[in-house]
Amino acid sequence: MASISLEDLCFRYEGAAQDTLTGLNLTVADGEAHALLGASGAGKTTLLNLLSGLLTPTGGRILFDGEDVSALPGRARSVAQVFQFPVLYESLSVADNLAFPLRVKKASRQLIAERIDVVCEELDINHLRHAKPRTLSLFEKQLVAVGKALVRPEVTLVLLDEPLTAVEPRIKWRLRQSLKRVQADLGVTMIYVTHDQTEALTFADRVSVLTTEGILQTDTPEVIYQSPSHEFVGHFVGSPGMNFVPSEALGVGGAERVGFRAEWATLDPQATLRGRVLRERVQGTRLGQRYGLLTIDTAHGPLTMRGALPHVANGPDSSVRSLVGSEMGLRVHRYVAFSQQRKVAEGELV
């Protein structure tokens, strides 16, 4: 196992007009589960291929345990990867698949048997040992693929490229749990690449949000959610994303815009941020709350509020009634202030 550092990492595809990745800096601690969260086109796959040695950086360095591996090919880096769909040797049984990376390295028979036992035990796939991949479900295959990635004792880094994509939605959480448990038990350094924020936030110890601009923020899922350092992160993370209003609407100085999550605000006719409801779009009820979009015309321009519409919708008569035309006030309890899209302050405003 090892810690991973990226130092000013740059990559440009041959013939491309500009860098796909520019000046990327990131440190992943030994044994950390790290998620790289980004929309498509942000360079996730490129970064993954740089880490696995499929591509060579055009600038900067990749360090494994402080050692520069930028120029090493994948096979010399002790990196393993789990792909979007299960990648196994189809003519070999599960046990032979697991043994393959060790046999290739001419490991002893005893070591191979030991490692297969450990991996099968850990992933709970003992009963599949003699099966051929084609007889397995996608979920089981992907488990075996994870096992194959973990089987080499010297593996320093396991890369996961949206490994839940091919698995049926209803058992995604099982695979995610298995991954999480294995990661915790074996203390493997894992980098999990995904565009799915739920996967990223639930899997990782720390999350990096990647855009074409580079890594916007790296922190624990809680901090990423509660205190985004960039407007994009606020938008991108959380469902629904953050709401943004001009800072003067809440009287926050030194900032241009103020972001708050839906649950950090309540609708209250007495509040400072007042206006008339222009539009509402109710998307359904959840836990008795109306959920959707509410556009309020305020003195600071129209503000679209995303999220649960508490109190009012949950009023005494509790039936769904239209709010359009009524006077509304918005009381924000908590906010994050941004200037030029970057976070400048955080505060409470009850």
Next chain:
Amino acid sequence: MSSFKPHNNRAWLGVLPVLLIVAFSAVIPLMTVVNYSVQDILDFNTRFFVGLEWYRETLNDPRFTEAFLRQLGFSATVLAVEIPLGLAVAKGISKNSRYTPLILILLAIPLLIPWNVVGTIWQIFARPDIGLLGVGVNVLGISYNYTAEPLHAWLTLIAMDVWHWTSLVALLAFAGLTAIPNAFYQAAELDGASKWQQFRYVELPRLRGVLIIAVLLRLMDSFMIYTEPFVLTGGGPGNTTTFLSQYLATMAVGQFDLGPAAAFSVIYFLFILLFCWLFYASINREQNMLSSEGRR
């Protein structure tokens, strides 16, 4: 009450055109041959029923056995060369080069040449007096004359077939190779697999389907080969390159032994049918495997 009948038998009339076409194109000609194969035909008005006599005679005919063994030898040799060579060629084609389409077209050219033209090309190409190959080999100091030496005739025939058909195997294998997702290569690379292991454990299993098709197509085709050897060697020198179809043609058209030739045809046909069945069964098996994979 007829409207309540569950079946409308007139619908069978709809099948009639197909039945007629199949009858005229396949069943009737085939039954004529079967009919001939159990009769001794002296002229068109004089014929006797002889039962299975012609079948017995054909199977006991040493020349049939020889032609059959030659045929097996030819098919086996041709397969043993074309399959690995075709695979090697397919491996050698770059998957996404600018020139890939051009290479594929060039490869397909031998497949587009009429078979008797292929025979003629090689007949001239290999001639020891004026052919580039024939003269070239002799200039190198190796005495070569395919019209006189059985071994040379065989080698020339095999070279011709390899030239003619390796492209087919290569194109099929190339199509199979391009269908393998890149992730499989990446995974093998990270596992530290050698080029050979990558071929053995990633590519070969994924090429199974196309290779089965290639083997059976080539087996059936080479087993029925007629035109090219007929043009190139005419079955000679002696009978050394006389394969089944050629022997059959000599019997039926040359000697006018219609009865024995018909029996021969039926036996020959049954062999081809056996290969067809093998072909069908193995493709079916492959598909079942694939669909069971999809179902789970």
